[in-house]
Amino acid sequence: MPTGVAMRDARERLFDAAERVLLRDGPEALTSRAVTNEAGCAKGVLHKHFTDFDGFLAELVLDRIRRLDAQAETLLQSAGQGTVVDNLTTMLTDLFGSVAVAIVSLTISRDGLRARLREAVPTGVPILTEAGQAIRDYLSAEQTYGRIPAGTNTDVLGLTLIGSTHLLFADRTGTRPTVPEVRTFITSVLPA
Incomplete structure (x- = not known):
């Protein structure tokens, strides 16, 4: 240009x-x-x-976190509708089929970026932390509908789902898990 x-x-x-x-x-x-x-x-x-390249990258990550808010709202609004497995499968495959896995790798690999992000996101791994909260909020909502058993620890279940699904998608050069594979995993983790 x-x-x-x-x-x-x-x-x-x-x-x-x-x-x-x-x-x-x-x-x-x-x-x-x-x-x-x-x-x-x-x-x-x-x-x-942008002030510098790490400033640009921090703004990129924060922008993608804001976009995750729309996905979180859609997931929360799906509580009580469809099936819990299908709702979670859609959310998690959309999330990790996007740039989220690469952003997690980027954040982990750049000290300057992590330092900048700590100002806005003081704990956890950006993207994963927000996605994990969205999943936990959804599971709690489903618990009020009786679709997740009352005694289920939704915090532990949410972290299990977000962490394990991230691991399924983490190898960016390998074969991506299919939607049926993600659905099978989610089904195996959810309480009966």
């Missing part, structure tokens, strides 16, 4: 480019140059909108 030409929606364009690089090449390939090349803009565009 020529110097001096305004770029519409620069932040979102840079975020989308970063996602594509993350998904295609992994966290180790994510550099400011890779992002701006993927976005088709000059490197200065990134620095015009």
Whole structure:
């Protein structure tokens, strides 16, 4: 992009480019140059909108956490409808079929990014923490409908589901689990 030409929606364009690089090449390939090349803009565009590259990455992660809020709300609204297994299968395969696994790897691999994120997300692993809370809230709602037994510890069950499903999807270069495989896993973990 020529110097001096305004770029519409620069932040979102840079975020989308970063996602594509993350998904295609992994966290180790994510550099400011890779992002701006993927976005088709000059490197200065990134620095015009963000203080530095870790600042850009922190904003990317926080933006993706905000997007997770919509998924969490949809899951919560599904309480009492459909089946618990299908609702959880949809949420977890959508979550981990997206850029979430790559963002977790990125967060773990960059000390500067983790330090920035601690200001906004003081505990846990960003994305996993918020997704885990969404699952626990949903399970609690299903408990009020009697679809999860009253004595079930929904905190432990939620953490088990989010952590184990993350592990199923964690190998970005291997074969992704299928929806039926995720459904089978969830069915095996849920109390009868």
